[in-house]
Amino acid sequence: MNTLSTILIVVGLFFLGGVYSFAKQGLPKGVVVLLSIAAGMALTAGVLRLGVWS
Template sequence: MTSSYAAALLIFLGLFLIGGVISLARQGLPKVLIGLLGVCAALAITAGVLRWK
């Protein structure tokens, strides 16, 4: 699959954080917290994709 475990770990972390965003949004928590978690998820996925090669 991939020789870079760090890339796979970052992508997994990003997907986990997206699940957290969805959960927090359903609970009705503040949008600032949801936005911050969403930005962190996007950064983790981006870093994983860039490390993939």
């Protein structure tokens, strides 16, 4: 496992925790959506950097 892919996956999971926390606190939906997009992008980049498909 590459170091950068590990960091991206950990950051994505951290952002997902923030999405859950912010949604539970009742923050504006725009903030929650923006954070969930960032989480999805970080997780996708981390998984794609693993290179297990090629």
